[in-house]
Amino acid sequence: MSEEKNYDLVIIGGGPAGYTGATRAAQLGLKVAIVEKNKTLGGTCLNVGCIPSKALLDSSEHFHMAQHEFDQHGVDVSGVKLNLKKMMERKDKVVSDLTGGVSYIMKKNKVDHYVGLGKLVDENTVEVKTDKGSETLKTKNIMLSTGSVPNELPFLKFDEKIVVSSTGALSLEKVPKKLLVIGAGVIGLELGSVWNRLGSEVTVLEFSKKICGPMDAKSTKKLQQVLTKQGLNFIFEAKASSADVKKDGVSVTYEDMKNKEEKTIEADVVLVATGRKAFSEGLGLEELGIEKDQRGMVKIDEHFRTKHKNIYAVGDLVRGPMLAHKAEEEGVAVAEIIATGRGHVNYETVPGVVYTWPELASVGATEEELKERGVKYKAGQFPFTANGRAKAMNSTDGFVKVLADSTTDRVLGVHILGPRASDIISEAVVCMEFGGSSEDLARSFHAHPTLPEAIREAALDVDKRARQF
Numbered sequence: 001m002s003e004e005k006n007y008d009l010v011i012i013g014g015g016p017a018g019y020t021g022a023t024r025a026a027q028l029g030l031k032v033a034i035v036e037k038n039k040t041l042g043g044t045c046l047n048v049g050c051i052p053s054k055a056l057l058d059s060s061e062h063f064h065m066a067q068h069e070f071d072q073h074g075v076d077v078s079g080v081k082l083n084l085k086k087m088m089e090r091k092d093k094v095v096s097d098l099t100g101g102v103s104y105i106m107k108k109n110k111v112d113h114y115v116g117l118g119k120l121v122d123e124n125t126v127e128v129k130t131d132k133g134s135e136t137l138k139t140k141n142i143m144l145s146t147g148s149v150p151n152e153l154p155f156l157k158f159d160e161k162i163v164v165s166s167t168g169a170l171s172l173e174k175v176p177k178k179l180l181v182i183g184a185g186v187i188g189l190e191l192g193s194v195w196n197r198l199g200s201e202v203t204v205l206e207f208s209k210k211i212c213g214p215m216d217a218k219s220t221k222k223l224q225q226v227l228t229k230q231g232l233n234f235i236f237e238a239k240a241s242s243a244d245v246k247k248d249g250v251s252v253t254y255e256d257m258k259n260k261e262e263k264t265i266e267a268d269v270v271l272v273a274t275g276r277k278a279f280s281e282g283l284g285l286e287e288l289g290i291e292k293d294q295r296g297m298v299k300i301d302e303h304f305r306t307k308h309k310n311i312y313a314v315g316d317l318v319r320g321p322m323l324a325h326k327a328e329e330e331g332v333a334v335a336e337i338i339a340t341g342r343g344h345v346n347y348e349t350v351p352g353v354v355y356t357w358p359e360l361a362s363v364g365a366t367e368e369e370l371k372e373r374g375v376k377y378k379a380g381q382f383p384f385t386a387n388g389r390a391k392a393m394n395s396t397d398g399f400v401k402v403l404a405d406s407t408t409d410r411v412l413g414v415h416i417l418g419p420r421a422s423d424i425i426s427e428a429v430v431c432m433e434f435g436g437s438s439e440d441l442a443r444s445f446h447a448h449p450t451l452p453e454a455i456r457e458a459a460l461d462v463d464k465r466a467r468q469f
C-alpha cells in the first residue's frame with residue numbers, strides 16, 4: 001500500500017544536478033528526498049559517463065606511454081601487455097567508490113533516497129514506483145533532473161555489443177580490431193582515443209568539416225593533426241546513412257558529401273556518438289502541461305521554473321551545454337532559490353573540456369564568435385614547446401590562447417590545447433568570474449616551472465610581451 005511522506009523538496013534524478021542540489025538544499029535546512037531509478041546515485045556522469053571514461057582514458061594513456069614513450073625517458077620496459085579485464089575492473093571500482101561516496105553524502109545530510117521511477121502526479125505530489133510497490137511523496141517543491149540519453153540512429157539500434165553507445169563502449173570485452181566512430185564530438189574523440197591506444201584501428205566519420213563542433217578552430221585543427229598522428233583516421237563531410245549489422249561486425253554506408261557518392265566501411269564495432277537528448281519519458285510532464293522546446297528539452301524561465309512555479313528543471317534536461325558541472329551549478333542555484341529566494345548561474349564562464357591527449361579546454365568566447373558579434377579583441381598565444389614543465393614532461397603539443405577586449409582588456413575567452421588543460425583552465429574561469437583582465441593574469445604569480453605559466457605567457461602576449469621564449 002502507498003505510504004505518504006512530506007518534504008520541502010523532492011528531486012527526481014540523482015545525477016550531478018540532483019545530488020548536488022539535494023546536498024545544498026539540506027545544508028540550507030530543507031527536508032529533501034531524492035528519487036533515482038538506478039540502484040546507484042551519480043547519474044550518467046558517475047556510472048556511465050565522465051568518471052568511467054576518465055578511468056579508461058588514464059589507464060589507456062599509461063598503456064600507450066609504456067609502449068611508446070617510456071624509452072624516451074630512459075625507462076626500458078619489455079613485454080608490455082594489456083590486461084583488459086583488470087583495466088575494466090579498476091574502472092568499475094573507481095565508479096563504485098564514487099557512487100558509494102554520494103550515498104554517504106546523502107545520508108550525512110539526511111536526504112531520503114528512494115530507488116524507483118519518479119513520476120509527477122500533481123504540482124505537490126510525486127509517485128515513486130519501486131520494486132516493492134509505490135510510495136507517494138508530498139512536497140512543496142520539485143526539481144526535475146532526469147538527465148539525457150544517447151541519440152540512436154534509426155538504422156543503428158544499440159545492442160551494446162556491435163552497435164554501441166558511450167555506455168557500451170566503456171565495457172567492451174575485447175579490443176575491436178576495427179572500430180568505427182560516428183561523430184567527431186567529445187564522446188567520439190575520447191572513447192576513440194581509448195580504443196586506439198588499446199590497439200583498435202579507429203576511423204571517425206564526421207558530418208561537418210571539423211572536429212569538436214564550435215570549439216576554437218585553430219585548437220581543434222591542431223588537435224585533429226595530433227590525433228591523426230596518434231593513429232585516428234578522420235573522414236569529414238561524411239553522413240552515416242544506412243547500415244548492415246551482422247553477427248560479428250557491421251558495414252556502414254555513408255554519404256561522401258564532397259564527392260557526392262556513397263561509400264561503405266566495415267568494422268567490428270561501431271560507436272554512435274552523434275549527441276544526446278533530454279530524458280523525460282514517463283515523468284508525467286504532459287499530464288501537467290509542462291512544455292518542451294523543439295529539441296525536446298523542458299522549457300524553463302530564468303529561475304529554472306517550468307510553468308508551475310514550484311516545479312524546477314535543470315541539467316541535461318534543459319537548454320545549455322550537457323555538462324556535469326553546469327548541471328551541478330543549476331542544482332545548487334535551485335536549492336538556493338527555494339531556500340533563500342536567490343540563486344544564479346554564470347553561463348559566460350562554463351568551461352568545456354575534451355579529455356584527449358593533449359587535452360582541449362575552453363572557456364568563454366572563441367575568436368570566431370567574437371568576429372561574428374563584431375567585438376574588437378586582442379589575442380595572445382603561447383606554445384607548450386616553450387614551457388619548461390611541458391618540456392620536462394615530454395608533452396609539448398599545443399598552445400594557450402587568451403582573448404581580451406581591445407578597449408577594456410577584460411578576458412573574453414581562453415582556449416588551451418595541451419597537457420592537463422582540464423586542470424589549468426580553472427585559473428581562466430576564476431579570472432573571468434571576477435571580470436579580470438589579461439593584465440591580471442599576466443601580473444599574478446605563477447610557480448615555476450608549471451604548466452599554468454603558459455597561460456600567463458599567453459596573457460602577456462596579448463600586449464606582445466611574452467617573456468619565456
Ligand code: NAI
Pocket residue numbers: 050182183184185186187188190205206207208212213238239240241272273274275276321322323352353354355
Ligand atoms: P557532440 O554533439 O559533441 O558531437 C556529435 C557529432 O556527431 C557532431 O560533430 C555531429 O556533426 C556528428 N554527427 C551527427 N550525426 C552524424 C551522422 N549521421 N554522421 C556523421 N556524423 C554525425 O555529441 P557527443 O560527442 O555524442 O556528446 C554528447 C554530449 O555529451 C555533448 O553535449 C557533450 O558535451 C557531452 N559530453 C561531455 C564530455 C566532456 O565534457 N568531456 C564527455 C562526454 C560527453
